[in-house]
Amino acid sequence: QVQLVESGGGLVQAGGSLSLSCAASGRGFKWYTMGWFRQAPGKEREFVAIITWSGGSSDYADSVKGRFTITRDNVKNTLDLQMNSLKPEDTAVYFCAASRGDGLRYHTWRYDYWGRGTQVTVSS
DSSP, rough: EEEEEOOOOOOETOOEEEEEEEEESSSOGGGEEEEEEEEOTTTTOEEEEEETTTOOOEEETTTTTTEEEEEETTTTTTEEEESSSSSGGGGGGEEEEEESSSSSSOGGOOOEEEOOEEEEEEEE
């Protein structure tokens, strides 16, 4: 089992940057595909970014491609999301999630463990 705790959210002006981190505890972090999702008020939770076991493969939602970067450290058991050129539409609660096994997966139902989320607010 894996426990996930996000940090690093906050309030930032449009065009600014934030770095989110997800600390994982428990066994076998390196064997999980890890993802970031977000949920804005009144909307469904949506995929943001994903990274595979070794970090060799990653992918992003079209809306964040070129602005966000996902990385992981399998020694420190951490997952990070660097967010640049933030826009007001990036405002949401951001969640990290773990999915057993390797491979790119984009749907919330593919993920086994979730953090409680961290709020990101981008002002215009």
